[in-house]
Amino acid sequence: MNYARRISISVVLFLAVSLLPLGAQTAGTTAAKSKETAAEQPPPKGKAARADKTAIFLGLGAAPDAAASDRGAKLFSANCAFCHGAKATGGEGPDLVRSALVLHDEKADLIGPVVHNGRPDKGMPSFSSFTEAQLYDLAEFLHMRIYLAANRGTYQVQDVVTGDPKAGEAYFNGAGRCKMCHSPSGDLAHVAAKYQPADLQAAFLYPASVTGFGPTAKRHEEQVTVTLPSGQSVSGVLKRQDDFNISMVDSSGQYHSWPRNSVKVVIKDPLAGHRNLLDQYTDADMHNLLAYLVTLK
């Protein structure tokens, strides 16, 4: 298949998508996802809650003892890192984070004897002076290393602010046409003081992806106008729609629902501009725009 034809298929796909009625969708990061259900799990509130929930889902058991792990880290650094690497991922000696023996260990029951006796056949000396408490701390340090690798609910997105704020401002006022709806001194004033950069990044790309995103949350709602066979029309906020039925709440708070095939439906998506920009951003645009928005403290 030649490349030009592939491109044309992609263009057709995008056109097909961009003509659709658009909807907001909330999705967590896959840090807390199941293997196959990235978008189905709402993100738990708070980092600790997310980590705990992911650990339970993955069947990782209780989180290791953090205080013991901190003590164990010092022991490891002084006694073990020379052969097993600073992060215990191996050097002259084996990787202990991926070690089957360590993964099977409970409270130093397997690690303890190896440390105490060494592995003379493989060149590992014995550390017979380690106390029971120290062996426990050392084991907890290794279990913490494993926990932090295996529990993706603990992962932290690093520094996402790498772009050029000037170029981002130019994009905001120029190619992105952001200023048509937004103002740095109006709805976006102090936005960077309220949101972490990674959330701000997701929010400007598609505001409804960040639950309860502040400055414009009300404006995420899709406005729908339904025209009945009688010619009467009702406008309100879309509540739910599928291929068969549509429901809305009008300005007085009244709920309405109709079979889809009996009425004419026009939906105005306030996020259509954001959706259309997704097809246009380069990664540099995305990084520059974020770099500009984080200046709006």
Next chain:
Amino acid sequence: MNIRLLSISLLLPLIPSLLPAQTLNPEKLLQPPTDTWPTYNGDYSGRRYSTLTQINSSNIGSLSLAWMHRIGVGEQRGAASEIKSTPLLVDGVLYFTIPDHLWAVNARTGEEIWHFDWVDHGGHLTGQRGVGMYGSWLYFLTPDGWFISFEAKDGKVRWKIQVADAKLQYFTTMAPLVIRDHVIVGVGGDAMDVPGYLESRDPKTGALQWRWNTEPQVGEPGAETWPNAGAMGHGGGMTWLPGTYDPELNLLYWGTGNPNPVYAGQGRKGANLWTCSIVALNPDTGKLVWYFQGSPHDTHDWDEVETPVLFDAVIKGQKRKLLAQAARNGYFFVLDRTNGKNIVSAPFVGVNWSKGVDDSGQPIPNVAKEPKTDGALMNIDGGGGTNWNPPSFNPDTGLFYVNANYGYSITYLTDTDAKPEGYGGSARTIWSQAALEALDYKTGKIRWSHFFPSKGSGRAGILTTAGKLLFSGDPSSNLIAWDPETGKILWHFGLSSPVSNGPITYTLDGKQYLVVGAGDTLYAFKLIK
């Protein structure tokens, strides 16, 4: 046998209730599914196409609920329990599962016959795809890696064997696939960088017959696609969905999962065989016959385990033995299943993770779109263009049907170490749109698509029938019947949750049933007469 007994046995076929029950005739595995649904996909082809026509496009309006069976398990580790398994139907009994649970229910009434409840010690509860059956024995896998055989008639455990180590973060979810005297068992697990494998086990004893590793050993062909033995020995490539089988070629087809660490590829430079591949194995020996790798050096979690669907069809005037797969990476692949040579590679959603395909039909990864610490914008749902949910191929229309997800996501690298671990990154979906798509196997072109007005991802399986019907679900809990030729909706029924498994159909007492799982409930439909 005396004359009297002989005469009784001659009468038996006329008296269904006296038949020796709950035994699968192995011949049924080689026939189109009609009065039996004997394996995960209904037959070995993975087409999920039924020749039954009692329920058809002209009488679909009379399709009505026959019974419901609610499992009543409640939440499992904080998540709602969900039927993702495809039931087996043998001798009027349905066998279906969720993680840690297996039920036998009466296919006429939904009445529970028996229920097995396993207490796990770890493992993921991400899903359970169902059971395999050999004669009067069932095979089930638990989240923590136990392979258990049951007597189908009463759920009595025959034996259990641990086939995967949950302490190493393996888990098992797939429906064992029975091929003659082999029970094929795959594994999952990508939290802790372990290697994938596929096993064949003895149906009588569970003893290991062969194991195929999804990574080569040092010095073997394929090892050159890894930088070192350490990366290769921790390289992932799980085998977590049932494969398919061609009895004539005696080839077993299987999809393999993503390499590990999932999003952080810097410690495993190279194509990383045989992860993210479709492989053909000899089911008697486990030897690799050919492979096609859809995502070389994957860094986007593009498990390529999606069903490799087998059918024979005409390409450029020639009848060919084909294999088609709608892959999680957003490409639809059609291969010659005798040798793995690519015929079609075409995107069915956005695929900016790749720069197109090479002369062999293999996508070329776009390095600029690998996960970055400050994020890379992907024009695909963070969970991929599709997932495990079963597709269907309909020989009457020549179309391949898949529930696809369009989307945009940001993919991050969170572990920048030269030797990263675990996932090493993440993907954040920021916008998505579910669509049912009908793909032309000859070109990969989208013949028709149905974009769901509902919000949410498409996770329903698909069934097509000779009754000119396609059954699947939308994200807002409707079970829907389409005309598979045109994409026109013909019928729908509101369930309490979105369809969460692959629908099946069978004939019982002369009536055609449709059975579908949605959330915690199994629903059966038949015509009102």
